[in-house]
Amino acid sequence: MISQKAKYALRALVALARRPAGKPTFISEIAETQNIPKKFLEQILLDLKHHGLVASRRGKAGGYGLLRPADTISFGEVLRIVDGPIAPLPCLSKIAYRRCEDCKDEASCEVRRVFAQVADATRGVLDRTTIADALEARLPARLRDAVA
Amino acid sequence: MISQKAKYALRALVALARRPAGKPTFISEIAETQNIPKKFLEQILLDLKHHGLVASRRGKAGGYGLLRPADTISFGEVLRIVDGPIAPLPCLSKIAYRRCEDCKDEASCEVRRVFAQVADATRGVLDRTTIADALEARLPARLRDAVA
DNA sequence: ACTTACTCTACAGGGACAATATAGTTTCAA
DNA sequence: TTGAAACTATATTGTCCCTGTAGAGTAAGT
Secondary structure: OOOHHHHHHHHHHHHHHHOOOOOOEOHHHHHHHHOOOHHHHHHHHHHHHHOOOEEEEOOOOOEEEEOOOHHHOEHHHHHHHHHOOOOOOHHHOOOOOOOOOOOOOHHHOHHHHHHHHHHHHHHHHHOOOEHHHHHOOOOOHHHHHHHO | OOOHHHHHHHHHHHHHHHOOOOOOEOHHHHHHHHOOOHHHHHHHHHHHHHOOOEEEEOOOOOEEEEOOOHHHOEHHHHHHHHHOOOOOOHHHOOOOOOOOOOOOOHHHOHHHHHHHHHHHHHHHHHOOOEHHHHHOOOOOHHHHHHHO
């Protein structure tokens, strides 16, 4: 299960991607159209800004906008920012590897071996799918076929 | 991330699968060889018993054993028992569907559409991999190739 | 100035997770 | 028949994280 926060973040980015680039969008507008608590959304967008995904302008004509093109922002990147590692086990994370305390030998760990497959499959989708992809009604072929 | 409890459950089942069927294994033995807190493992095995995966015998010569052949117990089944739904969003769960409160139209939800792919990929591995598969050093071809 | 909007920090309530504790019950064997 | 070993069951505890809320501050346009 991904967190509510991650879901909000992705929905907000999708909403921003629909807007003409260059013109900032109010937090309040996104909050209303996407059903997201405004104060919570503020935190989320601020976080995304600190990670360079969006930019903001303050004041009366302020708001948020995408800082990078939508087709360069992957779902995986957003999830890692908001929820942390994607890997199902700490010992399988690329960005935050941690040995499992209990687990005598990592190389021979059966559970790890199986979940490595899960991690690959998951990353295969999340790191290849961008916000721009999400906008299109039909997913691009490379994603439709990858799973089957 | 899967829970510690799920990892323990899977490791315990793998350990049981290695033993000759019919002869029960002590909880304490599994706990020691697998580095699992004994009392915690008791709860977990009891839970698995209630779901029909393992059987137990009480008393001095008691212990636990697999109730079903190892190649009929999938990782997915175990995870669902211990951790609940596998789906990354409540609205994608097969065993515990729940509409997302915020989310105006499920059919057109971009986030949902992408995570449906993730769910398929994940289930593809977890529901096809059994405890017996995990025992083998090399994963069966159907799993190795599925991801690539 | 005044309003509007973003920025930042702090914190609170609830629930899940990972055990631990305690009190049984069953079985076998000496 | 008594004791020890092993499973059964429920309750409780401490910690952490998730989901927000609150409030004061800063910047920009009019």
